[in-house]
Amino acid sequence: MSTTTAHAIVVLGAGYSGLIATARLARYTRKLNTHITLVNPSPRFVERLRMHQVAAGQELVDYRIPELLAGTGVEFHQAAATAIDTQARAVTLDDGAVLRYDTLVYALGSTTDTSIVPGAAEHAWTLNDPRLAHHFSQRLPELAAAGGTVTVCGGGLTGIEAAAEIAEAYPGLTVDLISAARPGSMMGEQARRHLDRALDRLGVVRTVGVKVTKVLPDAVRLDSGEVVASDLTLWTTGVHVSPLAAQAGIATDPQGRIITDPTLRSVSHPEIHAIGDAALVRQAWGQLHGTCQSGVVTADYTATVIARLLRAKRVKPLRFGYFHQPVSLGRKDAVIQFTGADDTPNRWYLGGRLAVIYKEQVSSTPPVAAKMSRYVKLPVQLSKGGRTTRKTA
Structure with a gap:
């Protein structure tokens, strides 16, 4: 040099x-x-x-x-x-x-891939951009007052967190989480039970074992042929780089x-x-x-x-090696599945208020670590x- x-x-x-x-x-x-x-x-x-x-x-x-x-x-x-x-x-x-x-x-x-299913790019919302997420949120109060339905497509961690957050904030909404696999399928049985109890408490409907084949302006079509009514559709599955x-x-x-x-x-x-x-x-x-x-x-x-x-x-x-799978379930609950290096679940999990504190620490660390890096090295691994x-x- x-x-x-x-x-x-x-x-x-x-x-x-x-x-x-x-x-x-x-x-x-x-x-x-x-x-x-x-x-x-x-x-x-x-x-x-x-x-x-x-x-x-x-x-x-x-x-x-x-x-x-x-x-x-x-x-x-x-x-x-x-x-x-x-x-x-x-x-x-x-x-x-x-x-x-x-x-x-x-x-x-990466961003969420809306190109894999017809109609997703035109009619579904994503969490790729905070401005779009904000516009999505502005639709919810009126929709909740009318007893409308929000459909969350994708039962991964992002879909679970979105469904729980929306259901907690707007109890008047029907929130339907559509997933090919059981939500939380990557977790151990105890963590999944905690997750299921939380989603039940929040009233989140789960439609499991099906795939969305088309997103319509006011509905989604499933691979079973069923058409499910949806006032707002949130797409959280698939990755595009x-x-x-x-x-x-x-x-x-x-x-x-x-x-x-x-x-x-x-x-x-x-x-x-x-x-x-x-x-x-x-x-x-x-x-x-x-x-x-x-x-x-x-x-x-x-x-x-x-x-x-x-x-x-x-x-x-x-x-x-991976260490955990932290998942928020609204503002009052969370579940943390601890894992092996390959991200497979081990026997340990954390739920409830302690998990909320844990998840908040995880979410807060990156910007703090960046800001403090000029003074001290904060661990990230x-x-x-x-x-x-x-x-x-």
């Missing part, structure tokens, strides 16, 4: 992974000759873990990315990336700017995620580091799936790797998975 020209690090995306990576990079490289630029379309940090709260009408803390990174020396550039030139090592932005990079951190995350990497000729999987080596560098372009939902990351026990839990860990790990590479030091492969992550894949 030149002693006069700063090593240019560009981070694309300021979700959980991108924000943590940027904050940690600023800390880990502060004694090196680097210039870090964070690129994101909005100056507001979106708490994806809380979008179900926005959909139910709650106001969140307005975290501003430049404020979270104040004093770190990071340059924030408000724009969206439209192209990556891997030969020139340059990123083109939608405001006409072109940013050169020596190291690129690809953290563009940005096509930017594939368009740039970077090696990706069929879903468009960058294929990484054991240190989370692109297998085709090692100057590119991929983290969070945008990366295909394999461990000895299997493949990571998109969660905040794994996203912030890959972010902190990648910041460490980049700093060590700039110092010409050896880097160790990522070792990560609860488990390396023990022996499981040392097995041969």
